[in-house]
Amino acid sequence: MGEMKQKSLFVLVARLVLAGVFVMAALPKIQDPVAFATSIGGFRVIGPALSAWVALCLPWLELVTGLGILLPAIRRTSSALIGLLLTLFIGLHVSAWVRGLDISCGCFGAETGEVSSDYRWLIVRNIALLLAVALVLRQDLRNKNGALRS
Amino acid sequence: MPRFLREILIIAALTTLGAAFSLSSGLAPLPWVEPELTAGEIRLVDARVLDVLWIDARGEDAYNQGHIPDAIRLNEDNWDDGIFILMDAWLGNPRPIIVYCGSASCGTSKRVAERLQEALPAAEIYSLHGGWDTWVK
Numbered sequence: 001m002g003e004m005k006q007k008s009l010f011v012l013v014a015r016l017v018l019a020g021v022f023v024m025a026a027l028p029k030i031q032d033p034v035a036f037a038t039s040i041g042g043f044r045v046i047g048p049a050l051s052a053w054v055a056l057c058l059p060w061l062e063l064v065t066g067l068g069i070l071l072p073a074i075r076r077t078s079s080a081l082i083g084l085l086l087t088l089f090i091g092l093h094v095s096a097w098v099r100g101l102d103i104s105c106g107c108f109g110a111e112t113g114e115v116s117s118d119y120r121w122l123i124v125r126n127i128a129l130l131l132a133v134a135l136v137l138r139q140d141l142r143n144k145n146g147a148l149r150s
Numbered sequence: 151m152p153r154f155l156r157e158i159l160i161i162a163a164l165t166t167l168g169a170a171f172s173l174s175s176g177l178a179p180l181p182w183v184e185p186e187l188t189a190g191e192i193r194l195v196d197a198r199v200l201d202v203l204w205i206d207a208r209g210e211d212a213y214n215q216g217h218i219p220d221a222i223r224l225n226e227d228n229w230d231d232g233i234f235i236l237m238d239a240w241l242g243n244p245r246p247i248i249v250y251c252g253s254a255s256c257g258t259s260k261r262v263a264e265r266l267q268e269a270l271p272a273a274e275i276y277s278l279h280g281g282w283d284t285w286v287k
Contacts, residue, residue: 038188049181056178064161068164073157077158
């Protein structure tokens with residue numbers, strides 16, 4: 001019983017960390033989508049027109065999923081989407097690192113003082129967050145199976 | 151309706167509402183409207199009336215095929231040689247520096263302009279909106 005409680009506590013902490021990171025990442029980008037579009041352009045993966053759409057929608061998706069991971073009504077899909085986003089971010093950072101781009105990450109908006117990205121740190125940070133997502137999803141899956149059995 | 155689909159629809163609806171709020175409140179520019187100048191850019195029409203020093207940030211082949219008269223070729227590939235020529239020209243007659251690359255989407259001119267600004271903090275440096283394509287038109 002004690003072990004179960006400990007595991008639930010871990011999952012709760014993982015949920016809160018993921019929610020905090022995604023909400024904190026979303027707010028500055030919602031306030032300054034133009035600067036975020038410039039950061040996206042720096043990755044040289046999509047053009048300016050698409051960057052403007054991504055800069056408009058992605059921060060809101062981060063905010064909704066960041067809060068959604070705490071809300072029973074949408075928490076499973078929010079966790080899965082956060083996992084997908086983190087995988088995408090890892091891929092983008094690896095790609096920028098391989099191409100030798102010296103750019104600002106833009107992860108928490110443009111006004112955070114980041115001049116250039118330490119890709120190793122960004123990738124390790126996102127992998128750690130991805131592991132937290134895996135923990136949360138596993139717990140949700142167990143809860144679902146438990147509910148089906150009972 | 152399956153739970154997964156229902157959750158996706160809720161998340162999509164909330165995200166759309168948020169994006170609509172950004173647009174209606176003026177926080178975000180309309181993405182389908184081509185933006186006016188971004189920070190550090192100058193229009194060709196404005197550049198033409200100034201006495202400026204042109205920097206061509208494109209590759210050597212593109213430069214040899216055609217460039218703005220008297221433009222100095224300078225980018226990450228020939229930085230050490232190009233900056234020496236630029237310094238010589240600019241110190242002899244300090245004036246605004248305008249960097250251009252191939253098109254509106256190339257981005258090299260902005261990176262070169264930023265790097266130049268670090269090397270020449272006192273200089274007035276811009277990147278040309280639309281790049282070489284605009285000049286050719």
